[in-house]
Amino acid sequence: MENILELQQVSKTFSKSKFSLENVSFNLPYGAIMGFVGENGAGKTTTIGCILNTIKKDSGKIKLFGQEMSDADTDMREKIGVVYDGDNFPTYWTATQLAKVMAGFYKQWDNILFLKYLEEYKLPANQKIKQYSRGMTMKLAIAVALSHHPQLLILDEATGGLDPIVRDEMLDTFLDFVQEENHSILLSSHITSDLEKVADYITFIHNGKMIMTVSKNDLVYNYAVMRCKENQFLALDPTDIIAYRKRDFQIDVLVSDCKAMQRKYKDTVIDHISVDDIFLLLVRGGNVYERAFQK
Ligand SMILES: Nc1ncnc2c1ncn2[C@@H]1O[C@H](COP(=O)(O)OP(=O)(O)OP(=O)(O)O)[C@@H](O)[C@H]1O
Secondary structure, three states: OOEEEEEEEEEEOOOOOOOOOEEEEEEEEEOOOOEEOOOOOHEEEEHHHHHHHOOOOOOEEEEOOOOOOOOHHHHHHOOEEEEOOOOOOOOOOOOOHHHHHHHHHOOOOOOOHHHHHHHHOOOOOOHHHHHOHHHHHHHHHHHHHHHHOOOEEEOOOOOOOOOHHHHHHHHOOOOOOOOOOOOOOEOOOOOOOHHHHHOEEEEEEEEEEEEEEHHHHHHHHHHHEEOOOOHHHHOOHHHOOOEEEEEOOOEEEEOHHHHHHHHHOOEEEEEEOOOHHHHHHHOOOOOOHHHHOOO
C-alpha cells in the first residue's frame, strides 16, 4: 500500500448554494506533503470535510490508510491530526486545560510531547487562549494536532495570517513530521511560496473541479512558460499547449516538457514557472488543445 489517502471521483452538491464538487480524484503517497491549491470557494474545505467524513459525499470513494472510514471509526480518527484556519478551541481555556480534554479524546495523547511543543513555540501553558495572538493560536492548534501522534496531518489554511518567520518555523515542523516514512501532510494554502518550499505534490482545484496533480520535480524541471510572439504562437503544435494567456506584447504558453520545447521551438524564450503562474494560466487562460480537439 503506497498511498495514505486516495480520493476517487468524489462528488458533493450543496443544494442551498448550488455548489458542486465534481469527481475530485488524487492520491497522497506515504512520506509526502501535498499542497492543495484553489481560489476562494474552489472546494478545498469541502473536499477536506469529505475526507474527514464531516461532510457526507454524494458519490465516489475515499480511502485512508487503505480503508474507507465509517462514522464510528475512532481508531482511524486517532491517526489524523487536523488544523483549521479559524478557531480550533474554546478561547476561555488554557493550554493546560486543553491538554486534559485532549488526553480524554485521544488514546495516544502525549503530554510530554505537547509540553515540548509549548516550550518550543513559546506558548504560555496557563494563559487563556483568548489572550494568545493569532500566530500563537495557530501554533497551539498545530501542537495539539501533532501531540496525539497522527500519521496524517490535514491543514486547511493553517498558515494563513502568520508572519514569514512563524510560517518558516511551521514549515520546518512539517518537514520534520514527514521524515517518518509513514507520515504525510495535506496542506491547503493560498501561500503558494510555502508550498513551493515544502510540497512534493500540488493538486489544483478550480470551481469544484480537479485540474491536475503535479509533482514538485515536474514543476521545477518540466513545466515552464514559453513567451511567444503572435506568429510564434500560431506556429505551435496545439498538442504542446496546455494553456495560454495573452499578455500585452506576448502570449504566455504553459508547457509540460520544457527541454523538448526548447529543442522544438529554438527561438522562443522559456522560463521556469511558479505555482501561482501555473494556476493563473490554467484557470484564466485559454486551452487551445481543448478548443481544437473537442467537438
Ligand atoms: N454547508 C454548506 N452549505 C451550502 N454551501 C456550502 C456549504 N459549505 C460550503 N459551501 C459552498 O461551497 C463552496 C466551496 O466552499 P469551500 O469552503 O469548500 O471553498 P474553499 O476552496 O475552501 O474556499 P476558501 O479558500 O475561501 O476557504 C462555496 O461556494 C461555499 O459557499
